[in-house]
Amino acid sequence: MAELCITGQQIKFCWPKQSQPTLFIPALAVAKGERILLRGPSGSGKSTLLSLLAGINQPSSGTLSILGTDLHRLSQRQRDKFRADHIGYIFQQFNLLPYLSVYRNVLLACDFSTARKKKLAALNIKPESECERLLTHLGIDAKLWHQQASQLSVGQQQRVAVARALIGKPELIIADEPTSALDTDARDNFLDLLQQECTSAAITLVFVTHDASLGHHFDRIIELSEINQVEGKK
Amino acid sequence: MKLFRLSLASLLSRKSNALLTIFAIAISVMLLLGVERVSQQTRAGFANTISGTDLIVGARSGSVNLLLYSVFHIGNPTANVSWQTYEHFANHPQVEWSVPIALGDSVRGFPVVATEPHYFDYFRYARQQSLAFAEGQAFGREEAVLGAQVARQLGLTVGSELVVAHGTGSVSFHEHDDHPLIISGVLERTGTPVDQAIFIGLRDLDIMHGGHGHDHENDHDHEHHEHSHDHDHDHEHHEHSHDHDHDHDHEHHEHSHDHEHNHVHEAESASVQPPIPGISAFLVGLQSRPRAVFMQREINTYRDEPLTAIMPGSTLQELWRTLSGFETALSIVSGFVLLTGLIGMLATLLASLRERRREMAVLRAIGAGPKTIFSLLVSEAVFLTAIGIAVGVGLLYGLILALAPWIQTSFGIVVELGTISPEEWQRMGIVLAASFVISCIPAWRAYRNSLADGLSMRF
Numbered sequence: 001m002a003e004l005c006i007t008g009q010q011i012k013f014c015w016p017k018q019s020q021p022t023l024f025i026p027a028l029a030v031a032k033g034e035r036i037l038l039r040g041p042s043g044s045g046k047s048t049l050l051s052l053l054a055g056i057n058q059p060s061s062g063t064l065s066i067l068g069t070d071l072h073r074l075s076q077r078q079r080d081k082f083r084a085d086h087i088g089y090i091f092q093q094f095n096l097l098p099y100l101s102v103y104r105n106v107l108l109a110c111d112f113s114t115a116r117k118k119k120l121a122a123l124n125i126k127p128e129s130e131c132e133r134l135l136t137h138l139g140i141d142a143k144l145w146h147q148q149a150s151q152l153s154v155g156q157q158q159r160v161a162v163a164r165a166l167i168g169k170p171e172l173i174i175a176d177e178p179t180s181a182l183d184t185d186a187r188d189n190f191l192d193l194l195q196q197e198c199t200s201a202a203i204t205l206v207f208v209t210h211d212a213s214l215g216h217h218f219d220r221i222i223e224l225s226e227i228n229q230v231e232g233k234k
Numbered sequence: 235m236k237l238f239r240l241s242l243a244s245l246l247s248r249k250s251n252a253l254l255t256i257f258a259i260a261i262s263v264m265l266l267l268g269v270e271r272v273s274q275q276t277r278a279g280f281a282n283t284i285s286g287t288d289l290i291v292g293a294r295s296g297s298v299n300l301l302l303y304s305v306f307h308i309g310n311p312t313a314n315v316s317w318q319t320y321e322h323f324a325n326h327p328q329v330e331w332s333v334p335i336a337l338g339d340s341v342r343g344f345p346v347v348a349t350e351p352h353y354f355d356y357f358r359y360a361r362q363q364s365l366a367f368a369e370g371q372a373f374g375r376e377e378a379v380l381g382a383q384v385a386r387q388l389g390l391t392v393g394s395e396l397v398v399a400h401g402t403g404s405v406s407f408h409e410h411d412d413h414p415l416i417i418s419g420v421l422e423r424t425g426t427p428v429d430q431a432i433f434i435g436l437r438d439l440d441i442m443h444g445g446h447g448h449d450h451e452n453d454h455d456h457e458h459h460e461h462s463h464d465h466d467h468d469h470e471h472h473e474h475s476h477d478h479d480h481d482h483d484h485e486h487h488e489h490s491h492d493h494e495h496n497h498v499h500e501a502e503s504a505s506v507q508p509p510i511p512g513i514s515a516f517l518v519g520l521q522s523r524p525r526a527v528f529m530q531r532e533i534n535t536y537r538d539e540p541l542t543a544i545m546p547g548s549t550l551q552e553l554w555r556t557l558s559g560f561e562t563a564l565s566i567v568s569g570f571v572l573l574t575g576l577i578g579m580l581a582t583l584l585a586s587l588r589e590r591r592r593e594m595a596v597l598r599a600i601g602a603g604p605k606t607i608f609s610l611l612v613s614e615a616v617f618l619t620a621i622g623i624a625v626g627v628g629l630l631y632g633l634i635l636a637l638a639p640w641i642q643t644s645f646g647i648v649v650e651l652g653t654i655s656p657e658e659w660q661r662m663g664i665v666l667a668a669s670f671v672i673s674c675i676p677a678w679r680a681y682r683n684s685l686a687d688g689l690s691m692r693f
Binding site for chain 2: 054056076077080081083084085089091094095096097098099100104108109111112113164
């Protein structure tokens with residue numbers, strides 16, 4: 001098997017003030033460069049798992065390591081830095097800061113991460129030109145670049161969010177139902193672009209959805225209800 | 235720096251809230267500094283009303299009361315000081331100079347101060363500044379000198395006629411119509427109660443009050459006979475009157491200050507007709523300033539007439555202390571206004587947290603730590619307050635520029651523009667520190683939210 005991007009054993013997570021754990025995953029493994037569809041109905045612990053993967057929350061017990069780094073060994077600040085450097089995150093919607101221009105929204109990811117800037121510098125690419133390349137490739141017209149993000153359509157905003165997640169080539173992209181607010185055409189277009197970018201930069205993609213019909217776009221489907229062994233959940 | 239730019243951009247997207255917050259803080263800072271400034275200037279104005287006078291002497295009364303009527307021309311003397319008593323102290327070896335004043339009349343609400351022409355030579359205000367004439371000169375017989383404000387408000391200049399009324403109200407029952415005075419001079423503006431006063435001769439006041447006539451004088455001595463002759467002459471030849479009067483004043487001046495002469499002719503001086511039987515108070519300058527305490531005691535224990543002598547400086551301070559309660563009340567009110575401004579900012583910040591949760595989640599996702607979120611909110615509040623303070627100072631200066639003339643004419647207080655004092659910097663620092671402390675409340679909540687929410691967007 002190829003090198004692993006995500007490995008986890010006996011991951012248990014319990015929200016504060018709750019007696020029942022939300023999540024118990026005996027084993028989780030995602031290879032580098034793999035494109036995963038994580039599927040599960042709402043309330044199955046998707047958001048919880050994502051916040052664990054992103055290093056926002058820590059497992060109550062068990063180990064979770066990303067790119068060979070054990071997240072629970074890092075301090076809060078180190079985990080924030082790790083996320084900034086290695087993980088691109090795409091929300092369902094409202095990914096952009098409405099008061100910044102499209103351009104600045106994308107570059108924001110570099111502002112918070114010197115690692116991403118360094119990676120681009122090593123390839124002799126300026127963050128600005130990479131931003132322009134990504135936006136162009138994702139089909140955002142150059143005349144929209146300096147408009148405020150709030151003036152774009154939802155579909156355009158989601159594509160700008162992809163550009164921001166991708167800039168500086170992080171190892172892992174986590175997308176939390178990014179297509180749920182898009183219509184079918186926009187959704188397929190969005191998925192194609194995301195796939196292309198991830199493939200060309202060999203980025204691992206964890207894509208969360210409740211929509212099983214998207215399965216054919218991905219290498220592998222993980223049914224959360226199958227790996228989550230919390231009692232009382234199917 | 236990036237964080238600051240981000241904060242600024244975020245703030246600009248909430249312009250109207252930000253502007254209102256800035257405005258509220260600006261107003262409260264303006265009040266806070268303004269109150270302090272006005273009371274300081276008032277205090278300075280107070281201290282500047284009189285200087286160079288070592289003692290003020292009046293009939294037995296409270297010291298503040300004596301100060302109020304003799305210097306501020308507020309209220310009335312309880313009793314008069316007899317001319318004999320005045321003469322006694324005017325000729326005292328310790329006394330370098332003395333100026334009698336008699337009060338009680340007014341012209342259209344402006345107090346009339348009856349005195350001797352050498353009042354203008356000895357009266358000092360602020361830092362030993364003497365009175366200067368904007369035009370004309372000291373009054374002579376049947377003449378008057380106007381304070382700057384009186385001349386402006388009544389529209390009178392040198393040569394105009396003035397009718398003095400009895401009583402101090404602006405509506406008087408008895409006007410001395412039969413005895414109009416000619417304006418001989420107008421004083422420069424001083425920023426003291428002198429601006430509001432009308433100065434006339436003691437003898438003119440006495441004549442207006444139907445005191446001893448001219449006939450008495452004729453009987454007494456040659457000098458005075460001549461003067462009364464001149465006086466009669468004046469009515470026919472007005473243009474000459476001035477010279478003669480001036481002579482008279484000069485002689486009188488010398489007479490009352492030539493100690494030796496008075497000592498020698500003490501019996502005689504009693505027989506010289508006084509210009510007026512009683513005066514309200516007199517100002518005294520001493521040969522040696524440190525003797526003031528002894529002189530004060532001597533006057534206070536004078537056996538022939540119950541008197542009160544005050545040292546103007548210390549009584550001014552006493553008067554100020556009685557007014558300081560008002561000052562404190564104003565400070566407290568302006569403090570509460572500031573508190574209201576800060577609470578308003580707190581409310582705005584807390585309300586904006588709800589709509590900004592999304593923004594916080596985005597920042598978290600791209601790697602901003604909870605501490606970054608915390609400092610983002612605190613820096614925003616401190617930034618808003620700093621701008622508010624700057625605007626407040628600007629408003630204060632603008633207001634002072636706009637209102638200073640009005641304050642001076644209405645209250646006689648000269649409000650100077652001046653630079654920002656260390657105390658004012660300190661107050662502004664306290665406001666800034668308070669905004670920092672207060673902003674920690676929403677910042678802490680945002681910090682907690684960003685930990686609890688994780689990356690889920692709960693609304």
